[in-house]
Amino acid sequence: MNKAKTYPWYFAAGALLIYTVFSVIPGLIGIGYAFTDWSAYSNELHFVGLENFATVFSGKSDYLHYISNTLLFTLITTVSKTVLGLLFAVALSEGIKFKNFHRGVMYLPSVLPILVTGLTFTSILNPKVGFLNSFLRAIGLDFLAQKWLVDPKIAFGSVMAVDIWRGVGYIMTMLIVGILAIPRVYYEAVAVDGANAWQRFRYVTLPMLRQTLAVTIVLNVIYGLKVFDMVYALTNGGPGHRTEVMYTAVFKMMSKGLYAEGTTISSIMFIFMAVIGYFMVKILTKDEVVE
Amino acid sequence: MVSGRKNKLLETILKNLLAWFAAALILIPVALILLNAFKGDGEAITMTLEWPKSWNWSNFSxxxxxxxxxxxxxxxxxxxxxxxxxxxxxxxxxxxxxxxxxxxxxxxxxxxxxxxxxxxxxxxxxxxxxxxxxxxxxxxxxxxxxxxxxxxxxxxxxxxxxxxxxxxxxxxxxxxxxxxxxxxxxxxxxxxxxxxxxxxxxxxxxxxxxxxxxxxxxxxxxxxxxxxxxxxxxxxxxxxxxxxxxxxxxxxxxxxxxxxxxxxxxxxxxxxxxxxx
Structure with missing residues (x-):
């Protein structure tokens, strides 16, 4: 059978064309534009060399802060979601009454629009009349009532907390699926050797979940680096630029007509993610080794 | 044996409590949305878990x-x-x-x-x-x-x-x-x-x-x-x-x-x- 004839390349042409035109090409020409003074205020385009990159990395502007915020957001939310998700998964994988109800509920935030979750929490976290502070005051914990999204010191923490609220159930669900797939005999075998609960977790559960964990971590890192909706709905980068991440910053530059700055930040992100993306894709496409 | 069974029971109770606690964390914001969607104009300047005074289906229209x-x-x-x-x-x-x-x-x-x-x-x-x-x-x-x-x-x-x-x-x-x-x-x-x-x-x-x-x-x-x-x-x-x-x-x-x-x-x-x- 002639493979080239039976599986003609043009079957893939549509997907390749659309993906290339709307995803790859903007990224590539964006790198080119990052070396110019492109803006909404002039029709002429000048080559400015590395000037835009120098502005970003000189530390005189806020740009570096947007990048570090994005990385911090990615790190904190991914680690928290994974640790909490793993904890819940181990605790709740069996012995739970109404388990389908519980799993359905925990997964729920993952299917709702992120924007809507963000908007809902702007009300809940309102310092004066929000549900969280009213609740804290009602049970006598007044000192815990904070200006969640307004206080520059804790606003970014609040944003990350809402995102963790949204994402834990997803990881938990994936890990429960993974845990339930672990053959019982492994646990029986280590039980014979007298393993305690921690050892069972450390030497059976955790190694068997390695691939699921790798995949969920990769997906969370990708999500974190590209986060927009959550920040936009909760704080829109404020107060000041305290909670600004790359995509919200790019959106603001875009509306101010600062195209060169916008495309420079986007390109830094593009190059960074294309490089780490290569390794991530390797993890995602790896066939699981049967142990 | 008896204490082992007791521990098992305690573990199950704790697990179920944890499950309900987690579910509550998710469901409270959902309940806030559901309840407040039916409240009258003056009632919902902010979202509370209070029951609506009357069920205003007209909000949807x-x-x-x-x-x-x-x-x-x-x-x-x-x-x-x-x-x-x-x-x-x-x-x-x-x-x-x-x-x-x-x-x-x-x-x-x-x-x-x-x-x-x-x-x-x-x-x-x-x-x-x-x-x-x-x-x-x-x-x-x-x-x-x-x-x-x-x-x-x-x-x-x-x-x-x-x-x-x-x-x-x-x-x-x-x-x-x-x-x-x-x-x-x-x-x-x-x-x-x-x-x-x-x-x-x-x-x-x-x-x-x-x-x-x-x-x-x-x-x-x-x-x-x-x-x-x-x-x-x-x-x-x-x-x-x-x-x-x-x-x-x-x-x-x-x-x-x-x-x-x-x-x-x-x-x-x-x-x-x-x-x-």
């Missing part, structure tokens, strides 16, 4: 009218529906060819497509491309964008399933005189059903919930999908949480129905391509 939700609903349906069909069709054809050919070159092309799951969109230059191609502010422009964004993951997901279909089927079909297109449509595509449904449901959910593309590329309000409409509504009626909640419910209802109906495709679907066994 007010929202539909003031928020122009009928148009937005149809827009969302058009964008999510068309891009889902297009994505699933193009992705399954591509995944099929990548998986079956398996040459060095094809593997590279496959990696190139899957890399799309990671690389970020440059919205600044994408705007330029949308203007050059005259797709800016058009419904088919948004559909093409969504297709481009969803294709990498769908290809990745379906790819894993294609390899499970025996190649012998293809050989038999070719011997029987099938053309490549007939082979794909009549033999392979039907066998990819569960992968295609999973990819389709996830694609529909993602595009229905998406917000950033219309924010950049749809300027006229009559083209806005539900997410953008709800955001705009929130800006206009910041103090009327009863109306905002009603709007939120209407925006989430289609995804909730899809979630309940297709739970088995959604849960697990996202890692299925990568985690086998």
């Amino acid at each position: 007010t929202v539909i009218e003031k928020g122009k939700l009928v148009t937005s609903f149809l827009n969302s349906l058009l964008y999510a529906g068309c891009s889902t069909i297009l994505t699933v069709l193009l992705s399954s054809m591509a995944a099929y060819v990548f998986s079956r050919r398996r040459s060095k070159g094809m593997s590279l092309v496959y990696m190139y497509v899957v890399l799309g799951m990671v690389i970020p969109v440059n919205y600044v230059t994408l705007t330029k491309i949308m203007q050059i191609t005259q797709l800016n502010n058009t419904w088919y422009g948004i559909v093409l964008l969504y297709t481009a964004m969803q294709t990498p993951f769908s290809v990745f997901l379906i790819y894993g399933f294609v390899s499970k279909i025996p190649v012998e089927l293809d050989e038999a079909a070719i011997l029987d005189g099938c053309s490549p297109i007939q082979l794909f449509i009549r033999v392979v595509f039907p066998m990819l059903k569960s992968a295609v449904i999973t990819a389709g449901v996830l694609c529909f959910l993602n595009t229905w919930n998406e917000f950033i593309m219309p924010l950049y590329f749809l300027h006229s309000s009559e083209k806005w999908p539900m997410t953008l409409a709800v955001y705009n509504f929130f800006g206009q009626f910041e103090m009327s949480w009863n109306l905002i909640c009603a709007d939120v419910i209407l925006t989430c209802l289609p995804v909730l129905i899809l979630y309940i109906a297709c739970q088995k495709y959604i849960v697990g679907g996202q890692t299925e391509g990568a985690v086998k066994g």
Whole structure:
């Protein structure tokens, strides 16, 4: 059978064309534009060399802060979601009454629009009349009532907390699926050797979940680096630029007509993610080794 | 033995308490939305867990009218529906060819497509491309964008399933005189059903919930999908949480129905391509 004839390349042409035109090409020409003074205020385009990159990395502007915020957001939310998700998964994988109800509920935030979750929490976290502070005051914990999204010191923490609220159930669900797939005999075998609960977790559960964990971590890192909706709905980068991440910053530059700055930040992100993306894709496409 | 059984019981009770605590954390915001959607105008300056004094079903009709939700609903349906069909069709054809050919070159092309799951969109230059191609502010422009964004993951997901279909089927079909297109449509595509449904449901959910593309590329309000409409509504009626909640419910209802109906495709679907066994 002639493979080239039976599986003609043009079957893939549509997907390749659309993906290339709307995803790859903007990224590539964006790198080119990052070396110019492109803006909404002039029709002429000048080559400015590395000037835009120098502005970003000189530390005189806020740009570096947007990048570090994005990385911090990615790190904190991914680690928290994974640790909490793993904890819940181990605790709740069996012995739970109404388990389908519980799993359905925990997964729920993952299917709702992120924007809507963000908007809902702007009300809940309102310092004066929000549900969280009213609740804290009602049970006598007044000192815990904070200006969640307004206080520059804790606003970014609040944003990350809402995102963790949204994402834990997803990881938990994936890990429960993974845990339930672990053959019982492994646990029986280590039980014979007298393993305690921690050892069972450390030497059976955790190694068997390695691939699921790798995949969920990769997906969370990708999500974190590209986060927009959550920040936009909760704080829109404020107060000041305290909670600004790359995509919200790019959106603001875009509306101010600062195209060169916008495309420079986007390109830094593009190059960074294309490089780490290569390794991530390797993890995602790896066939699981049967142990 | 007795103390062991007692410990077991205690463990079960603690586990169940933890489960209910976690469920409460998720359900309280949901309950806030549900209860406040029915409150009267003065009652819902902020969201509380108090029972509504009277159940104002009229909030929903007010929202539909003031928020122009009928148009937005149809827009969302058009964008999510068309891009889902297009994505699933193009992705399954591509995944099929990548998986079956398996040459060095094809593997590279496959990696190139899957890399799309990671690389970020440059919205600044994408705007330029949308203007050059005259797709800016058009419904088919948004559909093409969504297709481009969803294709990498769908290809990745379906790819894993294609390899499970025996190649012998293809050989038999070719011997029987099938053309490549007939082979794909009549033999392979039907066998990819569960992968295609999973990819389709996830694609529909993602595009229905998406917000950033219309924010950049749809300027006229009559083209806005539900997410953008709800955001705009929130800006206009910041103090009327009863109306905002009603709007939120209407925006989430289609995804909730899809979630309940297709739970088995959604849960697990996202890692299925990568985690086998």
